[in-house]
Amino acid sequence: MAPVVGTRELSRPAVVALQTLAIAACYFAAGRLGLMRRLTVEGAVFTPIWPPSGVAVAALLILGIRAGLGIALGALLVVLSLSSFSSIQFSAVGIVAGNTAAPVCAWFLLRQVRFRPDLSRLRDGLALVFLGALASMTISATMDVGLLVVTDKLAPGDFWPVWLAWWVGDAMGVLIVTPVLLMLYAIRAPVGMARWKEVIILLVGACVLVPLATHSTISMLFLVYPLLIWAALRFELPGSVLCALFASVMATVAATDEVGPFARLSHTEVMVKLQAFNGSMALTALLLSAVITEQRNTRRSVERACQELVQVLEHLTAGNPPPGPGPPPAAGGDGRG
Structure with missing residues (x-):
């Protein structure tokens, strides 16, 4: 020892x-x-x-x-x-x-x-x-x-x-x-094959929309938000935070290169615009995914409670006591000595 x-x-x-x-x-x-x-x-x-x-x-x-x-x-x-x-x-x-x-x-x-x-x-x-x-x-x-x-x-x-x-x-x-x-x-464990198709579509959409929104001379940063909402609704926290991270990196690259919606701005204006975009996007990703996860957990708890109630009712209608802890059956035979 x-x-x-x-x-x-x-x-x-x-x-x-x-x-x-x-x-x-x-x-x-x-x-x-x-x-x-x-x-x-x-x-x-x-x-x-x-x-x-x-x-x-x-x-x-x-x-x-x-x-x-x-x-x-x-x-x-x-x-x-x-x-x-x-x-x-x-x-x-x-x-x-x-x-x-x-x-x-x-x-x-x-x-x-x-x-x-x-x-x-x-x-x-x-x-x-x-x-x-x-x-x-x-x-x-x-x-x-x-x-x-x-x-x-x-x-x-x-x-x-x-x-x-x-x-x-x-x-x-x-x-x-x-x-x-x-x-x-x-x-957690990888998602099923059926959801991988949606993952691929989301990735392709992010790779197309995010660079377009952050590097286009037309201010189209708002295009990121539908993508962020889709990721949060379908993949909760993992989808939303990864999407927000990618969009934030691309926006930071565009801001430091002073291209796209950050062109022809002063350094202070670039800082304000970039941080306002990053902050609102991070808040949306975190809070939306948290709300969705909390609601889904609540729904699962209600479903489990309903299933347990159905089992109890089935035992009661069949004349059997409901499952659960109870006193052990009495020991012995038919009562004869």
């Missing part, structure tokens, strides 16, 4: 270390991916969607508070990739702290309201939007942009425009990336 206990005690720190390194690697990869597309507002460079914030919140919801160390390590690696180790200053350390504190705050708030990672209730979608994204990401935006002002890297008059861009980018990362990761973590 002693060797078994010793192996478990040794393996647990190793597992935690591997999880920490995996989270740090995913955070760093998401950060480098997000930095590929940038916008400039008031001279400050920011990303319209900051995927690491979504990775961090998902890791905390799946693994708990022990994921915090991996998040901090990943944030430090992102900062190191942008500057040499010798040039790291107080502001960089503060940015790492802010990018770690915001997801931890999101995890704590979601835990207080008994958030379910499967997003099967409307209240879960609302909690992720308002607590996990909009409220918690104010911490990272305030700390990061405030440190830039304190260290004279940003003019005080530019605080609010840059803060808004930073906050929305972090919030979009949570709204778009976190549901996808939670869905992949709890992925």
Whole structure:
């Protein structure tokens, strides 16, 4: 017995270390991916969607508070990739702290309201939007942009425009990336062959309509919403969040390239238009799929209750007691000694 206990005690720190390194690697990869597309507002460079914030919140919801160390390590690696180790200053350390504190705050708030990672209730979608994204990401935006002002890297008059861009980018990362990761973590068995035909039609439609809507010189971003509603109605959360992710990526590419509906706009106008589109689309995907899933779960519960009631009535009409727990039959024979 002693060797078994010793192996478990040794393996647990190793597992935690591997999880920490995996989270740090995913955070760093998401950060480098997000930095590929940038916008400039008031001279400050920011990303319209900051995927690491979504990775961090998902890791905390799946693994708990022990994921915090991996998040901090990943944030430090992102900062190191942008500057040499010798040039790291107080502001960089503060940015790492802010990018770690915001997801931890999101995890704590979601835990207080008994958030379910499967997003099967409307209240879960609302909690992720308002607590996990909009409220918690104010911490990272305030700390990061405030440190830039304190260290004279940003003019005080530019605080609010840059803060808004930073906050929305972090919030979009949570709204778009976190549901996808939670869905992949709890992925179910593949759908039947009959539904694969509809999946293929939906994919073809997305590959045609989304690039057209995001790159056409005519403003046709509204074409994405019927596709999003179709995905939510037929495939619930997996369909809606994947469709929203693809549309958001294509819109971000068009905005940073300043083509399609984002052409001939100022940088501030591009930021406002892109974030308004991403935010409304993410809200539609999350809340609509949550409502549909909740209604279908309620319907299944009612159907099960009706089936149980029918079984009880059948036993009563047949003169038999309804199935269920009851006293055991009396032991013995016909009563003769």
